[in-house]
Amino acid sequence: MRRLTKLSAVAAVAALALAGCGSSDSGGSDGGSKPAASKDVCKDAKGSGPKIGLAYDVGGRGDQSFNDSAYVGLKKAVTEFDGSCVEGEATDGEPESAREDRLRNMADAGANAIVGVGFAYSDSVNAVAPDYPDVNFAIVDGFDPDTKPNDNVAYLTFAANEGSYLVGVAAAEKSKSGTIGFVGGVHNDLIKGFEAGYVAGAKAAKPSIKVEVSYIQESDLKGFGDPAGGKAAATGEFDKGADVVYHASGASGSGVFDAAVEAGDGKWAIGVDSDQYLTATAAQKPHILTSALKRVDVATYDFIKTVNAGKPATSYTTYDLKNDGVGYSTAGGFIDDIKSDIDGYKAKIVSGDIKVPTKP
Amino acid sequence: MTTTTINAPGPVSRVRNAARANWLFISLGAIALVSLVRIVTDTNDLTSPGTIRAAIIATCPILMAGLGGLWAERAGVVNIGLEGQMILGTWGAAYFTYHSGSPWIGVLGAALLGMVGGLLHAVATVTFGVDHIVSGVAVNLIGAGVTTYLAEATFTDLEGGGPRQLIGLKAPTDVTIPGVSDAALNLADKHWFFISDVASFVAAMTTRISLLSLAIFALVLLSGLLLWRTTFGLRLRSCGENPQAAETLGVNVYRYKYVAVLVSGALAGIGGGFLALVASSGFSTNQTNGRGYIGLAAMIFGNWRPGGLLAGALTFGYTDSLRLRDTHAVHSLLLLVAVALLVLVVVRLVRRQVAGAIAMAVPGVALLVWFLATDSVPRDFTSMTPYVTTLFVLALGTQRLRMPAADGKPYRKGSAG
Numbered sequence: 001m002r003r004l005t006k007l008s009a010v011a012a013v014a015a016l017a018l019a020g021c022g023s024s025d026s027g028g029s030d031g032g033s034k035p036a037a038s039k040d041v042c043k044d045a046k047g048s049g050p051k052i053g054l055a056y057d058v059g060g061r062g063d064q065s066f067n068d069s070a071y072v073g074l075k076k077a078v079t080e081f082d083g084s085c086v087e088g089e090a091t092d093g094e095p096e097s098a099r100e101d102r103l104r105n106m107a108d109a110g111a112n113a114i115v116g117v118g119f120a121y122s123d124s125v126n127a128v129a130p131d132y133p134d135v136n137f138a139i140v141d142g143f144d145p146d147t148k149p150n151d152n153v154a155y156l157t158f159a160a161n162e163g164s165y166l167v168g169v170a171a172a173e174k175s176k177s178g179t180i181g182f183v184g185g186v187h188n189d190l191i192k193g194f195e196a197g198y199v200a201g202a203k204a205a206k207p208s209i210k211v212e213v214s215y216i217q218e219s220d221l222k223g224f225g226d227p228a229g230g231k232a233a234a235t236g237e238f239d240k241g242a243d244v245v246y247h248a249s250g251a252s253g254s255g256v257f258d259a260a261v262e263a264g265d266g267k268w269a270i271g272v273d274s275d276q277y278l279t280a281t282a283a284q285k286p287h288i289l290t291s292a293l294k295r296v297d298v299a300t301y302d303f304i305k306t307v308n309a310g311k312p313a314t315s316y317t318t319y320d321l322k323n324d325g326v327g328y329s330t331a332g333g334f335i336d337d338i339k340s341d342i343d344g345y346k347a348k349i350v351s352g353d354i355k356v357p358t359k360p
Numbered sequence: 361m362t363t364t365t366i367n368a369p370g371p372v373s374r375v376r377n378a379a380r381a382n383w384l385f386i387s388l389g390a391i392a393l394v395s396l397v398r399i400v401t402d403t404n405d406l407t408s409p410g411t412i413r414a415a416i417i418a419t420c421p422i423l424m425a426g427l428g429g430l431w432a433e434r435a436g437v438v439n440i441g442l443e444g445q446m447i448l449g450t451w452g453a454a455y456f457t458y459h460s461g462s463p464w465i466g467v468l469g470a471a472l473l474g475m476v477g478g479l480l481h482a483v484a485t486v487t488f489g490v491d492h493i494v495s496g497v498a499v500n501l502i503g504a505g506v507t508t509y510l511a512e513a514t515f516t517d518l519e520g521g522g523p524r525q526l527i528g529l530k531a532p533t534d535v536t537i538p539g540v541s542d543a544a545l546n547l548a549d550k551h552w553f554f555i556s557d558v559a560s561f562v563a564a565m566t567t568r569i570s571l572l573s574l575a576i577f578a579l580v581l582l583s584g585l586l587l588w589r590t591t592f593g594l595r596l597r598s599c600g601e602n603p604q605a606a607e608t609l610g611v612n613v614y615r616y617k618y619v620a621v622l623v624s625g626a627l628a629g630i631g632g633g634f635l636a637l638v639a640s641s642g643f644s645t646n647q648t649n650g651r652g653y654i655g656l657a658a659m660i661f662g663n664w665r666p667g668g669l670l671a672g673a674l675t676f677g678y679t680d681s682l683r684l685r686d687t688h689a690v691h692s693l694l695l696l697v698a699v700a701l702l703v704l705v706v707v708r709l710v711r712r713q714v715a716g717a718i719a720m721a722v723p724g725v726a727l728l729v730w731f732l733a734t735d736s737v738p739r740d741f742t743s744m745t746p747y748v749t750t751l752f753v754l755a756l757g758t759q760r761l762r763m764p765a766a767d768g769k770p771y772r773k774g775s776a777g
Contacts, residue, residue, distance in 0.1 A: 061523070187739060214684065214685070214687065215739075215743075216684065217743050218739055218740055218742065218743035218744075219740070219743075220743065222649050222650075225644065225645075225646060225647065225649070226647065226649050227639070227640030227642065227644060227647060228417070228418070228421075228635055228639035228640045228647070229649075229684060230640070231639065231640050232414045232417070232418065232680075232681050232684045232685065233684045233685065235410065235414060235685070236405075236410065236411075236414070236684060236685025236686060239408070239410040239685070251524075251525065251644050254525070254527050254640060254641075254642055254644070255639075255640040258640055258641050258642075262568075279522075280527075281520050281527050281528030281641075281642075282528065283528065283641075284527075284528075
């Protein structure tokens, strides 16, 4: 009996600790334009063009975000170049070797262009790429973890801070209260870039603006999959007087939109990665001011295009305002009156007159 | 939170009255304490109506999971499958709300799906005598897997749906009591000592509160009455304390265990439904994020009693919403926990429990020093706040945990011999 009590106490502590670590959802908070169709392009495509391997991050196809956006690019490429494709999906908490095996399986199956979706593929691609010199790899949001360059790997990165800067301008100009808010999913360097750009844009448009910042989780990736947490954080900011809240929190964002709806008329939320006005519910739509776009689909498609043309991209490619790899959306028409202002800032960033910070 | 009244002499009614007076005294003291800290640190968000409203929303799912755990464990079945049953509930709520158009049908659907998870656990543990932990882990894995599959199979082509989510669900009605709500909000805005804090609480309970939240608090009360004030409850608890003895007295132990685990699953399912319908207006896969485990822990530290688990769930819900809303408030929380611990030290000293007093004085003083020496809490710590605070308050507040005597032990019919 006493042993059982002890055991249960240990179990309870373990439960607390485990819940603290929690499960992680998709690492990216990034997106495409429309939710993927349920039909699977890889099942029917049997073309003789490039054979593409697409390795998704945790969450996989159907996350209405990052992975789906890559799928949109894949679909476009497969149809256009008459290619074929194979898909693979990471599972939560899998070992590094599982990612490597997935990439190797694709290469062994004859894929000549393999795209890893999400920075988490950086290490595994670095390990696998040298063994397959004839295969071209790309990593969305990826980086080279060592100093030895790989000449068959492309790193597709996004200047998310620049898109965030523009929606920061929009937020500041639309705010009547003088306070705006930001909700981040996880307090990591990637999301801090969103915050930095947003705050800088808001201050540029209105120096007196006050920005409330909160993060759902400190390091636990479950902050990207917690709508209830997103809603609580955003409600807190609306309660403190904010009237526009920008989120970079993946699937938690739907909670942020709900918070804007509950806060009432004149309260706005800003979407991220994809044009979230298009996927929002009827109740949420009147509250979605704009979205900061990150065109993972463009990056994926571009990479496959270079492979198909026989001149595969390698090394770093940054998608920024200049090449329309990031931007903002105008669906809903709520920012039509300030569009010229925003485009003015955009031109200055493109020309280099404004340097957008990457750290808050 | 201590249950020392159990040992108090005298007739039962006197004990009960003493217990009631005790709870009232503790609650008033707690409010005064929070109010004092709020004024000293000038952190009005500590008890603003918004914070309390968010705390209630964060508490409800944990409370339901904990209550589910209470039912099962009081009948002697350890149910760590709560998380899986909750996840099943999120899908059930979304599916039935979408297709019926009524969130209350959705809540029933959530209960039904949770009950399916409970049935699985009951068949494995009660009928086949599988180890409770093994079966519970299996239920968690199955719950997560089945839900992901069902979501992809049923939500993909719906409006507002996708393979991993279904948004735009109709929420249960919110209620506002017109006169009381305005008056309380007004009073809360004045930031007076004690009065405004109570007003905040009243305001949160009367302004746009979901009927489902109220129903959940009612379920806790109802469960307490059922389990401790009825013959049915006595028999059910006897299965958790000594099933052999219950069997010799003619109680159908298997049946009671089945009922308990089914109710347990249904309650956890409703908790999941709350997440999909009230906490946010939509389903997304794995949105429970470990709340089932937290509920289980709240129940254990709440000493397998409804009041204790309510306190545990509230502590967790309150601190979780506080850190999400205002990181500055977490710093004030240090003072709050420190002072609370030091108050408990005094109580211990009065009762001449020196060892216990020292055990509390050490963390209490440490927290106080931390509060005085710093201006803010490092960000890395803020997301741990709910876990750490709940551990502190409940682990130190409840000194003697007593689980049901036959909890988690295998029982075979006829073993009374």
